[in-house]
Each structure stands twice: as structure tokens, then as C-alpha cells.
Amino acid sequence: MSDIDTLVRDALEVDASTHHASGDLAARSMSAGRRLRRRRRAGLAATSLLSAAGVVVASLTATGAFSSTTTQRVIPPASGGDSGQVHNVPAWSTWPNDRVFGSKPGSAVLSGGRTGDAWVPIASGTMPDGMQFAFDYEATQLGHKYSTDMGVNGQVIFGEELAENLAPAPSDRLPYVANEFMTSATYDNGKEDGDTFWLVVVGQPATNSAEFSMDGAHWDPMQIEHGIAAVKVQADHAGLPAAARLRLSDPDGLYFDGPADLLPAPQS
Amino acid sequence: MTNRQTADVAFQDYVASRGQALTRMAYLLSGSHADADDLVQAALAKAYARWPHISALGSPDAYVRRMIANQHISWWRSRRRERLAAVTPDVAIADGSSSHATADLVRDLVRSLPPKQRAAVVFRYYEDLEDEAIAAALGCSVGTVRSQISRALASLRGHCDLAELITTPGGTP
Numbered sequence: 001m002s003d004i005d006t007l008v009r010d011a012l013e014v015d016a017s018t019h020h021a022s023g024d025l026a027a028r029s030m031s032a033g034r035r036l037r038r039r040r041r042a043g044l045a046a047t048s049l050l051s052a053a054g055v056v057v058a059s060l061t062a063t064g065a066f067s068s069t070t071t072q073r074v075i076p077p078a079s080g081g082d083s084g085q086v087h088n089v090p091a092w093s094t095w096p097n098d099r100v101f102g103s104k105p106g107s108a109v110l111s112g113g114r115t116g117d118a119w120v121p122i123a124s125g126t127m128p129d130g131m132q133f134a135f136d137y138e139a140t141q142l143g144h145k146y147s148t149d150m151g152v153n154g155q156v157i158f159g160e161e162l163a164e165n166l167a168p169a170p171s172d173r174l175p176y177v178a179n180e181f182m183t184s185a186t187y188d189n190g191k192e193d194g195d196t197f198w199l200v201v202v203g204q205p206a207t208n209s210a211e212f213s214m215d216g217a218h219w220d221p222m223q224i225e226h227g228i229a230a231v232k233v234q235a236d237h238a239g240l241p242a243a244a245r246l247r248l249s250d251p252d253g254l255y256f257d258g259p260a261d262l263l264p265a266p267q268s
Numbered sequence: 269m270t271n272r273q274t275a276d277v278a279f280q281d282y283v284a285s286r287g288q289a290l291t292r293m294a295y296l297l298s299g300s301h302a303d304a305d306d307l308v309q310a311a312l313a314k315a316y317a318r319w320p321h322i323s324a325l326g327s328p329d330a331y332v333r334r335m336i337a338n339q340h341i342s343w344w345r346s347r348r349r350e351r352l353a354a355v356t357p358d359v360a361i362a363d364g365s366s367s368h369a370t371a372d373l374v375r376d377l378v379r380s381l382p383p384k385q386r387a388a389v390v391f392r393y394y395e396d397l398e399d400e401a402i403a404a405a406l407g408c409s410v411g412t413v414r415s416q417i418s419r420a421l422a423s424l425r426g427h428c429d430l431a432e433l434i435t436t437p438g439g440t441p
Contacts, residue, residue, distance in 0.1 A: 004421055004424060007370065007374050008374055008378065008393045010371060010374075011370070011371040011372075011373075011374030011375045012375075012389075012390060012393050014371045015375045016292040016394060017292075018295075019291060019292050019301055019304055020291075021288045021290075021305070021308070022305055025291070025305070025308065025309065025312065026279065026280045026284065029279075029283065029309050029315075030276065030280075030313075030316050032310070032312075032313030032316075033312070033313040033314070033316030033317040034316075034317075
């Protein structure tokens with residue numbers, strides 16, 4: 001005779017011992033985990049952005065307009081070392097190193113804007129659903145990889161970097177830097193298909209108009225503030241289709257009209 | 269080694285040390301070897317995608333355990349019809365002379381419990397979790413955990429084949 005606790009405990013122990021984990025559990029989980037994150041695109045920032053204010057913090061309000069704020073986390077300026085909140089959190093720099101976004105431009109970053117040992121900030125902000133984003137270049141000793149980070153409540157949940165280092169060439173400029181950041185709902189639900197994400201485009205500092213088209217025929221205006229444009233997009237887990245296009249304008253007129261490529265062609 | 273590679277190594281170390289235990293727990297929850305692997309892989313995939321955040325919390329087990337439990341209950345709901353058929357008490361008649369037969373009987377009875385009761389029982393008797401930790405894993409109150417386990421044990425005790433094998437705290441079968 002046994003008590004019920006002992007019977008149950010022993011039976012579970014015996015039953016559990018019949019199961020053996022497959023040897024490639026980690027590899028399969030990591031592969032599936034990477035698929036969950038395969039929603040991003042990246043471009044490279046216009047050189048002038050790198051030498052701009054250094055920190056751009058913006059939020060898109062529920063009414064659709066951006067509003068400046070200083071209450072969100074801040075990427076330290078290039079001269080600020082790693083003292084800022086973003087890079088004090090080790091997780092901010094632990095993004096997959098396994099994605100290369102198409103062919104790398106010959107060079108993308110002005111030497112004047114990316115020398116030194118500090119991280120080079122490009123932009124950061126907060127979306128209406130609380131998703132936070134950041135664009136930056138890694139420090140010299142880390143190879144000047146372009147990286148993006150996404151977080152909630154000031155804590156990083158995703159990050160990504162280009163796999164290749166970027167060689168500087170002062171003559172090269174790129175019109176914008178873009179990335180996809182999951183919406184809060186998509187992040188919570190972990191959907192692999194039909195995901196909704198924020199497309200964030202950091203254009204030239206004076207950018208005052210931005211439009212996005214998923215198919216190249218139908219255009220939607222993007223909310224814009226501080227030269228940062230954002231729009232909520234529905235797409236499958238492969239990200240934007242090849243037909244997706246962007247139009248960016250500043251006070252001098254249209255300065256970019258072309259495919260929403262991961263790496264827009266550099267402009268001299 | 270980059271930070272990313274360091275995180276990958278940490279994740280692989282975690283799976284190497286905990287993968288077996290997690291899949292065994294998932295097997296007890298699901299009663300299926302195939303589902304156990306799928307449950308754990310799905311949970312670990314989500315955990316990997318958020319690994320810097322999860323590992324920073326200091327208790328990946330609690331996070332992964334909860335994901336497995338939620339996924340299991342979700343799957344159970346979506347497959348309810350087939351599951352009900354699958355767990356139709358296919359219970360061996362134990363004569364009490366074989367501990368193996370007794371274990372099989374208890375196993376089958378535990379598998380026939382509703383999923384939340386089963387999960388509570390597995391977490392208490394296999395994982396040796398405190399009620400607070402079980403509540404966290406199941407997303408319910410401690411009181412609910414205790415009532416779930418109480419009902420589960422009452423159900424087990426009520427099974428005629430098992431009742432003969434059980435002593436009560438007072439010594440009366």
C-alpha cells in the first residue's frame with residue numbers, strides 16, 4: 001500500500017524516463033527562433049545623419065503626429081562613450097550576425113562620422129504601441145557594423161546587425177536607413193505569417209514628406225517627424241516585397257523615389 | 269567572440285543542460301513523445317528569439333515552463349476531439365502485484381485528467397515546484413493551483429482500481 005503522493009510521483013518518474021530529447025534540439029530551436037525574427041530590413045543611413053544631432057528621439061502619437069520627447073531611452077552621442085542606457089545593456093548588442101542584406105555598397109560611411117571608439121547613433125524613438133527602436137553603427141573595435149535594436153520599456157528584446165564591416169569612403173552617401181520593427185501585438189503573439197510591423201525610415205534630416213507603396217501603384221503617406229517616417233505595414237514573414245517603393249522629399253523637393261531596398265544605392 | 273555568438277553559446281548551454289528535463293516534462297503534460305518535442309521546440313524557439321531579455325531575467329526555466337504549459341493547453345483545446353478519443357481510459361487492470369502495472373495505471377489516470385489539472389500535478393510531483401511557482405507557470409492563483417491538485421487527487425483516488433492500492437493518511441484505504 002502506498003499514499004497517493006508517492007504513487008503519482010513514482011509513476012511520473014517512470015513515465016518521464018521513457019522520453020529522450022533529440023540531440024539537435026538546440027539547433028532546431030535556434031533555426032525556428034531565427035525564422036521568428038526574419039522580419040527586418042536594413043538600409044544604411046545618409047552620411048549627413050551621422051554628423052547630425054547625434055540623438056534623435058521621437059514618438060508617433062495616437063493622433064498620428066510625431067512629438068518630441070526626452071523621456072524615452074537615449075542613445076549616447078558619438079562622443080559619449082558607452083554611458084548611455086542603450087549600450088549599457090549588454091542585450092542591445094547581442095543580435096544575430098547571420099543576415100546580409102543584399103550586396104554591400106562599396107562603402108557607406110564617411111570617415112569623419114564614424115571614426116573613434118564610440119557607438120555612432122543614428123536615431124531612436126517609440127511607436128504608439130510602446131515599441132522602441134534604435135539605429136546605430138557599432139564602434140570601431142566591433143567592426144562598424146550597422147545595427148538596429150528594438151525594445152520595450154527600455155529593455156532590448158531584439159537586435160540585428162549587418163554581418164559585414166563597412167569600409168568608409170567620404171564620397172558615398174545613402175539616402176536613408178530603414179528597418180522593420182514588430183508591432184507590440186506581433187511581438188506578443190509571435191506570429192510567423194501575416195505579421196504587422198512598423199516600417200521606420202530615417203531619411204535626410206530635413207525630410208518633410210514620405211510615402212510608401214507596397215506594390216508600386218498605391219501610395220500611402222507616412223507619418224513623419226525629425227526626418228523619421230513611419231507606417232504600419234502588413235506583410236508575410238519574408239518582409240517587404242520587391243515591388244515596395246519609397247518616396248522621400250525635403251524642402252528642395254523629391255530626393256528619393258525608388259525601391260524600398262534594404263540597401264539603397266549610395267549617392268555621391 | 270561577438271556578443272551575439274556569446275548569447276548563442278549561452279542558449280546552447282541552457283538547452284544542453286535543461287533540454288532533457290524540459291522535454292520529459294512536456295511529455296508528461298502531453299502524453300505524446302512527438303508532441304513533447306514540438307512543444308519544447310516551439311517554446312525554445314520563442315525563448316531564443318528573446319534570449320537576451322529572458323536570460324537577463326535570471327530564470328529562463330520559469331519562462332520556458334510557462335510557454336510550454338500555455339502551448340500544451342492551447343493545443344489540447346484545438347485538438348480536443350481527437351484527444352478525448354485518444355485518452356479514453358485505455359487503463360490496464362492492475363492487480364496490485366506489479367509495481368510496473370501500478371505505474372502504468374497511475375500514468376494513464378494522470379493522462380486522463382483535464383490539462384490544467386494534469387499540468388498542476390506534473391509541476392508538483394515531477395518538477396517539485398512550490399504552489400507559487402506552479403501558479404506562475406499556469407498563470408493562475410495559488411488557490412486555483414491547490415484546488416486543481418485537490419480535484420486531480422480526488423479523481424485519482426476515486427478510481428476503483430487505484431483505490432485498492434492507496435493508503436490514506438489515517439491508514440484506511
